Amino acid sequence: MPMKATKEFKIPEEFKTKLDKNATLKKAFEALTPGRQRGYLLYFSSAKQSATRESTIEKYMPQILKGKRLEK
Numbered sequence: 834m835p836m837k838a839t840k841e842f843k844i845p846e847e848f849k850t851k852l853d854k855n856a857t858l859k860k861a862f863e864a865l866t867p868g869r870q871r872g873y874l875l876y877f878s879s880a881k882q883s884a885t886r887e888s889t890i891e892k893y894m895p896q897i898l899k900g901k902r903l904e905k
Contacts, residue, residue, distance in 0.1 A: 843878060845874070851890055851894070869902050877889060
């Protein structure tokens with residue numbers, strides 16, 4: 834089974850809004866390895882409610898800015 838490319842993963846609307854508003858966050862996210870990007874996208878997408886996705890994104894923004902992997 835072939836692995837999906839990072840750009841094939843759906844970006845949650847809440848995270849897309851954050852990336853559009855914060856150029857530093859966008860640059861930091863794009864600098865992450867493809868595997869780390871996929872990890873964050875999958876984790877953010879797993880929340881069912883928008884409010885939960887929003888708070889999860891806020892919580893992990895500092896890690897993204899530091900270039901760190903997802904640590905739950």
